[in-house]
Amino acid sequence: MKLVVEGWRFVHHSFAVANQHQLLEFLRRPQIQVFHRDLPYLDQTWKPQSGLFTADEEQQLRQIPPPPLYLQADATLRMVMPYDLSDSDSRRTYVFGTTEWRIVQQAMLKMMGIEDFAQAHQDSETVIITPSHWSRDGFLRAGAVPERVRVVPHGVDTAVFHPATAAQRQRWRQQSQLEGCFAFLNIGVMTWNKGLRMLLKAFAEVTHRYPQARLVLKGSDAIRNSRTFVLEGLNEMLTPQERDRVIPRLAYIGRSLSTQELAQLYQTCDAYISPYLAEGFNMPVLEAAASGLPILCTKGGSTDDFTDRRFTRYIDSELKQVEWDHEIRDYLHPSLEHTVALMSQLIETPSFIEQARRTAPEWVQQGFTWQHIVDRLLTVMDSSEIV
Numbered sequence: 001m002k003l004v005v006e007g008w009r010f011v012h013h014s015f016a017v018a019n020q021h022q023l024l025e026f027l028r029r030p031q032i033q034v035f036h037r038d039l040p041y042l043d044q045t046w047k048p049q050s051g052l053f054t055a056d057e058e059q060q061l062r063q064i065p066p067p068p069l070y071l072q073a074d075a076t077l078r079m080v081m082p083y084d085l086s087d088s089d090s091r092r093t094y095v096f097g098t099t100e101w102r103i104v105q106q107a108m109l110k111m112m113g114i115e116d117f118a119q120a121h122q123d124s125e126t127v128i129i130t131p132s133h134w135s136r137d138g139f140l141r142a143g144a145v146p147e148r149v150r151v152v153p154h155g156v157d158t159a160v161f162h163p164a165t166a167a168q169r170q171r172w173r174q175q176s177q178l179e180g181c182f183a184f185l186n187i188g189v190m191t192w193n194k195g196l197r198m199l200l201k202a203f204a205e206v207t208h209r210y211p212q213a214r215l216v217l218k219g220s221d222a223i224r225n226s227r228t229f230v231l232e233g234l235n236e237m238l239t240p241q242e243r244d245r246v247i248p249r250l251a252y253i254g255r256s257l258s259t260q261e262l263a264q265l266y267q268t269c270d271a272y273i274s275p276y277l278a279e280g281f282n283m284p285v286l287e288a289a290a291s292g293l294p295i296l297c298t299k300g301g302s303t304d305d306f307t308d309r310r311f312t313r314y315i316d317s318e319l320k321q322v323e324w325d326h327e328i329r330d331y332l333h334p335s336l337e338h339t340v341a342l343m344s345q346l347i348e349t350p351s352f353i354e355q356a357r358r359t360a361p362e363w364v365q366q367g368f369t370w371q372h373i374v375d376r377l378l379t380v381m382d383s384s385e386i387v
Contacts, residue, residue, distance in 0.1 A: 001381075004067045004090060006037045007079030010048035010058075012256045013041075013223055014283055015096070018131075018154050019079040020053065020061055025374040027060055035067035039080045046223055051258050075381050077129075082111035085120045092381065093126045098280025099138025100193055101329035118143020127380065131281040132302035138330075150380050153306055154283050155373035156290040156364055160259050163292030163357055164267035172268040176251075180212060182347050185269035185293070187218040187262075187284040190229035195275040195298070195334060197233045202275065202339040204242035207249055210347050214249050216269055218262075221254035266291035270353065271346050275315055275334040276301065290364040294356035296342050298334045308363050311356035313342045 005023060008016035026034040050058060067073065076088035079096045087093050104117045114120045121128070121144045128149045130136050139149045164172070173179055184203065188194040196217075203215045219226025230252055234243055257265065266272070272288035274297040285295055285303050289311060297303045299314035307314075317332040346352065 001031055001075070001378075002033045002035070002071065002073040002090075004035045004037060004071070004073045004076045004088070005079060006039055006076065008041060009036070009038060009061055010050065010052065011041060011046050011223065012049065012052060012220055013046075014281070015079055015081065017052075017283070018096075020057075021155065021157060021370050022079075022374060022377070023061060023064060024053075024057055025370045027064070029374070034064060035071070035073070036061075036064040037066055042081050043223065049222065049256055052256065053259060082108055084112070085114075085117075085124050085126050087124050087126060093124070094129050094381065095126050096129045097139070098130055098132075098135045099142070100135070100278040100280045101331060102134065102138035102141060102278075103327065103329055104138065104142040105329075106325065106327050116143075121145055121148070129377070129380065132279075132305050134302040134304075135280045151305075152377050152380060153368065153373060154281055154286065155368050155370035156286050157259065158290050158361070158365055158369050160263045161266065161287045161290040162263075162361060164264075169267055172264060176268055178214060178268065181214045182210065182212055182271075183214040183216055183269040184271050184273045184296075184343065185216045185218070185266065185288070186273055187265075188226075188274075189220045189224040190217065190226040190233075191224065192229075193276065193278040193331065195277050196229060197237045198275045198277075198334055198336060198339065199273060200233045200246065201237050201242075202336055202343060203249075204238050204246050205336075205340045206343045206347075207245045209344065211249075213343075213347065214251070215246070216251045216265070217253070218257070218265060219252065219254045220256070222256050227252065227254050262287070263291065266293060269293065271296060273339075273343065274298065274303070275339050276303075277331040277333065278329070279303070286364065286368060289356075289360040290368075292357040292361050294346060294353050295360070296339070296346065298332050301332050306368055308359070311360035311363065313346065313352075315339050315342060 007019040026032050073090040075092045076090040077094045083095055083097045128139055129152050131153045136149050136151050190196045206213050266288050272293045272295050274285055276298050279302045282303050295312040298317045300317050316335040316338040320333045321328050
């Protein structure tokens, strides 16, 4: 199979991360001859970075050749924004995309240079690949052809993301000054849809009763000014008394981390929390599960597809709509009270933490490695009919 992938590499954006993991898995398949065409980053201020993957992996990624002129490939896979629904020169064309707010936003249509998403999809033969059923619903609401919108989730490299040994974890917790503490972790760009403000307010409540609680926030200053969002949340959501409690118990990391450093961060903390409002997938939740962390996340969204009650506690939420930039967007409003209650329960229930440490990695290993995901993607590509 000759496969052309068009996308981003060497930048810490979720599209690029997923693209590179898939490329590495494609390279392990002798039946696939893969080519890569680098397309411009969405933001011209983004700069390519090295060190996000291992040196060997980055060498493999750099050695993928561009498609030669006049190549007649079996398939083209686009992993980039803005989306491009036009047919490629390959026999089949696949376009990866997400709809965090369960709509295709007007800003995306403008970048695509189209007015009618439904008509653009009907006029092509492209198949849309999206990582969750929540996201698929957004494409269907935009008028995409249902038979040509397929759900293929993201995966995890379980050779990197896995529980640490007790000795390793103790050493890292000592180095991070977390001995005797309970550390909640949250990773993302810290924008409104990620639920940062809700999280800060809930954490402020929790610290009143549990002074040993800690919150570790991992932002992405290289692609978004995440630190500013955190500071705004602290100033606008918390009272002066709450800030006095939260700030000494809060750690913020804004720099880009390698996959190994990111894995160590998961392995060092006690639980992963994501009271999100709108997500197309939410890869850190899956990485945290692979690392053996118990999960607290919003109920009803994308994470329903790849979590399980054996290691997850679901935050009650209400489906709501908001008018933003002259369009109606769907989002989930997580309950503040239930978030506080679940955080408190987790601190007081070490048995559930131990259970999650066993069951979460098993769950991921059984169906959400990148090998599983590429198998599913190739099944879609090999299908003679769309089901």
